[in-house]
Amino acid sequence: MQLTITGNLQSEIYTPTTPPPVWTPLTKAIKDCKVGLASACGVHLKSDTPFGKAGDFTHRRIPSSAKGNELMVTHGGYDNADVNRDINCMFPLERLNELVAEGFIKSVPDTHVGFMGGGGVQDQFKSVTAPAAAKILKEQGVDICILTAG
Amino acid sequence: MQREIEAQGIPTVIIAALPPVVRQQGSPRAVAPNVPMGANAGEPHNVEMQTAIVKEALLAMTKMDQPGMIIPLPYEYHAKI
Numbered sequence: 001m002q003l004t005i006t007g008n009l010q011s012e013i014y015t016p017t018t019p020p021p022v023w024t025p026l027t028k029a030i031k032d033c034k035v036g037l038a039s040a041c042g043v044h045l046k047s048d049t050p051f052g053k054a055g056d057f058t059h060r061r062i063p064s065s066a067k068g069n070e071l072m073v074t075h076g077g078y079d080n081a082d083v084n085r086d087i088n089c090m091f092p093l094e095r096l097n098e099l100v101a102e103g104f105i106k107s108v109p110d111t112h113v114g115f116m117g118g119g120g121v122q123d124q125f126k127s128v129t130a131p132a133a134a135k136i137l138k139e140q141g142v143d144i145c146i147l148t149a150g
Numbered sequence: 151m152q153r154e155i156e157a158q159g160i161p162t163v164i165i166a167a168l169p170p171v172v173r174q175q176g177s178p179r180a181v182a183p184n185v186p187m188g189a190n191a192g193e194p195h196n197v198e199m200q201t202a203i204v205k206e207a208l209l210a211m212t213k214m215d216q217p218g219m220i221i222p223l224p225y226e227y228h229a230k231i
Binding site for chain 1: 190
């Protein structure tokens, strides 16, 4: 099919495009993996600076040793009722620690990553936030990253 | 975010409450329990469900051999509004 492209004209119909695929193969068994978390739920330590609810693209380091009651979310984009009752329903930190004890996974990094997804400045997320999060996980030798978002 | 972490060489999986959004955004791997946005990893204080969702998200990774796959997970929670 030949596409008709006319300069300086834009379709009135919003047509989202799916970006090209990205893929890193998983080469280890799950039980041999260090598993990190990165969540868009707006999680942070209660002692840390909360996210700004209008387009904050910063991130927070979450120690894997943090207790559930030391964490909270700041996020204006979804109903926080469930996550306020139990942080694990968006940020399953305690579940992951239990999986290490059980031997289902090998370990967790000392630091996970929290950020506030759901909009904001997408370019900044792509060029600043995401590389910073990836670097934190990469430096700790994380084999798998579980995200919660969307 | 997921795509960037994946591009940096770490295999990723996203636990998603909104699989169509995840698909459109080009997620490399996703699992989708039947949960509302805000309880992606399962019902509050339901340790059994949360553990199962995290475990199956990891196990699903071993079954995915190409980008863009979304595997539904058989766990259901409806928030009481």
